[in-house]
Amino acid sequence: MPELPEVETVRRTLLPHVRGRRIARVEVHDRRLREPVPESFASRLEGHRVVGVRRRGKFLLADLDDGGVWLVHLGMSGRLCVGTPLPGTPHVHVQILFEGGEKLYFQDPRRFGVMRVEAGEPELALGPDPLVEGVDGEMLWALTRRCGRQRIKTLLMDQRRIAGLGNIYANEALFRARIRPGRRAGRLRRAEAMALAAVIGETLEEALAAGGSSLLDYRDADGREGGFQRRFRVYDRAGLPCVTCATPIRHQVTAGRSSYYCPTCQR
DNA sequence: AAAGTCCTGCGA
DNA sequence: TCGCAGGACTTT
16 A cells, blocks of 8 residues: 555644653554564653654655654554544554654454564665755766666666655656566666656655545545545556557566556557 | 565576 | 575455
8 A cells, every 4th residue: 555655644634743742652453563562662652752854765754852763664564644543443553642642553354464663764775865955867877787687677666776766656667658567677768768757756755745636445544544546547457448449458567466457558 | 376576597 | 596486374
């Protein structure tokens, strides 16, 4: 679910609830996430104030008043919601209680999320974020020259190259740029790289404007779902007519990830 | 079958 | 050495 627009939507909806607030108590109900929640997690947060919340790629970074950084990755099914979960809400692994009574809970059925505190700025080995540093045509063109043998979709999803795109938006951006997911990056023409960089920004901005997007599990910090899933042009549309030319959308799985494309519009 | 990442092993 | 495929994690 959560790719860049969803994580950014969570950040924006979360910020007004937590900025400037002091954490009173942290309850870890289940440490078993992608990596175990450290034993020290609760004590590292308790008593500290959240001074801001940033995002880099799919990571949320909450800055603490002692220079520490509370790092959250939502994995596939993570939710970060304010308020109190209804009794019986499953998979609430972590609860954060703020002074003044505000509560934040982390829910993650698939437990692929990550939650830890770093002493300072974490080393994330991420490429530029399209909505933070920006990814322009020249940068993407240079990337396609440097990583020419990689398939373009793999390149787009490689967080070390560009931070924030996942399977859905990589498919959507490639459709808009009329480029097939399986093309070798090195075979892109300069104009194609330029066009691709432009549509990456457009796609993410549109999804963001729709309140994030994505699939069933997704909710923002206020528990609202996104609106972009109704706007997918190729993702999860195997066999359905292309929105441009009506050719049935093709589906193919590589490395366990589904690619969707229009064989007529995309080259 | 799945939105995310990480690891191993194979072949070019 | 690089890129990819496949499997691993987990629950619905």
